[in-house]
Amino acid sequence: MKKIALTITICLIGLLAHAQQRLSYSYDAAGNRTSRTVIVGAQAVSGKEDQETTSQVYIDSLDGKELAIRPGSGNTSLAVSVKGIPSSQDGRIYFMDSAGKILSEKPMSGETTIVELDELSMGTYTMRIVLNRHSSIWKLVKL
Numbered sequence: 001m002k003k004i005a006l007t008i009t010i011c012l013i014g015l016l017a018h019a020q021q022r023l024s025y026s027y028d029a030a031g032n033r034t035s036r037t038v039i040v041g042a043q044a045v046s047g048k049e050d051q052e053t054t055s056q057v058y059i060d061s062l063d064g065k066e067l068a069i070r071p072g073s074g075n076t077s078l079a080v081s082v083k084g085i086p087s088s089q090d091g092r093i094y095f096m097d098s099a100g101k102i103l104s105e106k107p108m109s110g111e112t113t114i115v116e117l118d119e120l121s122m123g124t125y126t127m128r129i130v131l132n133r134h135s136s137i138w139k140l141v142k143l
Contacts, residue, residue: 024036024037025037035137035139036058036060036137036138036139037138037139037140037141038058038069038127038138038139038140038141056070056071057069057070058070058138060136062082062129062131062134062135062136063131063132063134065082065083065084065085065131066082066083066084067080067081067082067129067136068080068081068082068083069081069138072114076116076117076118077114077115077116077117077118078114078115078117078127079112079113079114079115080093080108080112080113080114080115080129081111081112081113082108082111082131083111084111085108085110085111085131089131089132090107090131090132091107091108091113091129091130091131091132092105092106092107092108092129092130093105093106093107093108093113093115093127093128093129093130094127094128094129094130095115095120095125095126095127095140096125096126096127096128097123097125097126098124098125098126100126103120103125104119104120108129108131117142120142121142122142122143123141123142124139124140124141124142125139125140125141125142126138126139126140127139127140
């Protein structure tokens, strides 16, 4: 009986922790990760800025280098950083709608590139970061 209660408690804690995330993943039937979703623009109910949202860092690997995505101040921008990228490497960031149409394209400038999200209305977008023919694809939800 104690094992069942402990198992249920652990599952509930896991569900509560998952509900607090601003990043979610989707998997196929084989267990492979198929997509990531970043939620941008969420505000705290009390009207105060949510410190957890602004300090979130989402990390991936791109062309053997560490890729980090951070929401900017006020959740109106993203900072995309690739550690150790030489200025000679050609990197680009694309935003696409649900039909795959490219809405905006921005070259990566140095290790950190700031991407303004003001021109995008509320909705779901695909952000594709390309570096040396390698890409990292993210689903972006702007609230």
